[in-house]
Amino acid sequence: MKYKNILQIDDDHDDCEFFEQALKTVSNASYTSVHDPVDALRKLINKEIKPDLIFMDVNMPYMSGPELLTEIKKRKVIKNIPVILLSTSPFLSRNYEKIVGAKDFLVKPNTFNELKSMIRSTII
Incomplete structure (x- = not known):
């Protein structure tokens, strides 16, 4: 397994629960979710959370995924953590190359099995 500590930054609690359930079926990686991007940045900078991979929603209040990325x-202590941007919009994926620093851009799957496949192919 490539990644053992997964962080998901997403303001949608249901999406996080769905993601966590799918992750648990395909991996024994530890999982943390933070629903406020500003709080997530603070916790990352202060090393309160130490992920080796971040899944981040594109559309969030206060700070968008690309803004957070x-x-x-910009921060030496966290800049090397790979970040995968997630969105419900397949149209945004065409502009992903313009978002500097993202490891990948994935469209949020609609079904549990599709989500498990996406997670499996990304973290294993």
Whole structure:
């Protein structure tokens, strides 16, 4: 397994629960979710959470995923953590190359089996 400590930053609690359930079926990686991007940045900088991979929603209040990614890449202590952006919109994926620093851009799957497959192919 490539990644053992997964962080998901997403303001949607249901999406996080869905993701965590899928993750547990395909991996024994530890999972943390943070629903506020500003709080997530603070916790990352202060090393309160130490993920080796971050899944981040694109559309969040206070700070968007790309804005948060920009802030992460400015900080020496966390800039090397790979970040995968997630969105419900397949149209945004075409512009993903313009979002500097993202490891990948994935469209949020609609079914549990699709989510398990996406997670499996990403973290294992």
